[in-house]
Amino acid sequence: xxxxxxxxxxxxxxxxxxxxxxxxxxxxxxxxxxxxxxxxxxxxxxxxxxxxxxxxxxxxxxxxxxxxxxxxxxxxxxxxxxxxxxxxxxxxxxxxxxxxxxxxxxxxxxxxxxxxxxxxxxxxxxxxxxxxxxxxxxxxxxxxxxxxxxxxxxxxxxxxxxx
Numbered sequence: 001x002x003x004x005x006x007x008x009x010x011x012x013x014x015x016x017x018x019x020x021x022x023x024x025x026x027x028x029x030x031x032x033x034x035x036x037x038x039x040x041x042x043x044x045x046x047x048x049x050x051x052x053x054x055x056x057x058x059x060x061x062x063x064x065x066x067x068x069x070x071x072x073x074x075x076x077x078x079x080x081x082x083x084x085x086x087x088x089x090x091x092x093x094x095x096x097x098x099x100x101x102x103x104x105x106x107x108x109x110x111x112x113x114x115x116x117x118x119x120x121x122x123x124x125x126x127x128x129x130x131x132x133x134x135x136x137x138x139x140x141x142x143x144x145x146x147x148x149x150x151x152x153x154x155x156x157x158x159x160x161x162x163x
Contacts, residue, residue, distance in 0.1 A: 019157050026069070027153040029058045030097070030146075033068040035085065038075030040102035040136040047139035057146050065091040070149065074101040074136075076109060077119040089126040095156070099145050100128045103135045110135075
């Protein structure tokens with residue numbers, strides 16, 4: 001039962017589960033840490049501009065990993081950068097989410113075969129919740145990925161996660 005599935009009684013009281021209320025609050029305020037490494041970062045910045053306005057989904061950029069809920073990994077991840085991504089991911093508080101944006105972050109992109117220095121997907125270092133395909137993906141694809149992540153957050157149970 002989500003927050004949108006509530007029943008109104010007497011016009012001023014609604015009934016929902018605690019999970020529904022917490023998940024509604026969390027999905028409406030996902031703070032992001034942008035980790036733009038290559039050309040996908042340009043599309044991520046375009047999604048933050050006024051045409052697409054990523055902040056209407058409650059996505060607010062933060063500069064420190066201790067204050068974020070979701071990490072956007074956009075671009076080519078090199079082997080040297082993988083340890084930094086892992087360190088930043090470990091500094092994020094629970095619950096934490098990762099969006100892999102673009103074919104380079106997802107599977108190595110055009111460098112997967114001949115690039116010895118390129119990681120063949122960020123999911124080899126940290127768990128990824130949503131994959132956004134494309135080279136580079138359009139801002140609309142990033143917005144759709146955010147909505148997919150919000151659906152995942154809406155269906156989570158904090159009680160089951162702790163147990």
